[in-house]
Amino acid sequence: MNTNDKDKAGWTRALPLVGILVAAIVGFFTLRDVLTFEALSANREMLIAYRDSHYLAAVLVFMSVYIVIVGFSLPGATVATLTGGFLFGTFPGVLFNVSAATLGAVLIFLAARWGLGERLAARMDSSGGKVKAIKQGIDENQWSMLFLIRLVPLVPFFVANLVPALVGVSLWRFAVTTFIGIIPGGLVFTSVGAGLGEVFARGETPNLSVIFEPHILLPILGLCALAALPIILKAVRGKEAL
Structure with a gap:
């Protein structure tokens, strides 16, 4: 493959990530006044009626x-989380919210890794000095x-x-840590959404x-401190070994 072919292949692989970035920019200007708390308040009765008549379809449409929203970095993720709690309660609303957010995050991760991550990680591995040291430090403490x-x-x-896509993190580790790691925050905002009926009233x-x-x-x-503890312990042991 000649240089021109390699350049074309590189641009082709970057297209999904470029598409996400373009969608995020367009969405910021066109949807920031649409996917709002006010829109949820105005349409709450219609949403509840649809949920009560078609529960499974409501779950699938909501998660999609x-x-x-997450996969294309569109505005409205917080409102979506509140909506999940409002429509489905704290549970199973938090399960729907966390699962959908994880799947959306995986889309961005795969687009970034396919477009840039694999080549960037390989270059970091083959380079020397501080760049390689940083990459090794991340690899040793990925979880x-x-x-x-x-x-x-x-x-x-x-x-x-x-960032994880750009440093060679595996899809499995990314998905697991995303799903588990966003549960605390997701649970808080889902529970807030579950109480929106009184807020609306x-x-x-x-x-x-x-x-x-x-x-x-x-x-x-x-x-956070518990997650950082292995990193701190490794750093302390490394200093003791010097």
Whole structure:
């Protein structure tokens, strides 16, 4: 294969990721005023009626929309999570939310790995110096690092989907850590969604800052510390061995 053919193949492999980025940009300008809490409030009776008449179809449609929102990084993921709780309760709503978010994340991961990740990871492995050292450090602590970026509320979801693909993380590890790692936050927002009936009745908006309240944030930070513990122990043992 000559250089031109390699370049064309590279561009072809990058098309899914480029498509996601384009969809995210277009969605930001066209859907940010559509997939909102106000839209959910205005259509709540219709959604409840459809759920009551076609429960299985409602679950499938809801999860499909959620997967598309996450998979193409469209605005409205938080509203989708609230909707899952509102329509299906804390449970099984949290199961539907976490499963759909994981599948959407997998779409981004696969697009990034197919387009850039495999080649970038190979180059990092074949390079020397600090680049290779960073790659090895990530490889040695993959489980801990993956759980950590999912649990820390400040890490953007898109970034947490993209970075693992660029450093050669396996699909299995990515999917497992994503599913388990987003459960705490997903559970909080799903439970908020489950109480939206009363919020709608009072004409108020949901309190999404609840995740930063001590009785919720401290356990999540505890899980973060637990995920980071193997990394810290390895670093300490490494220093002792020097």
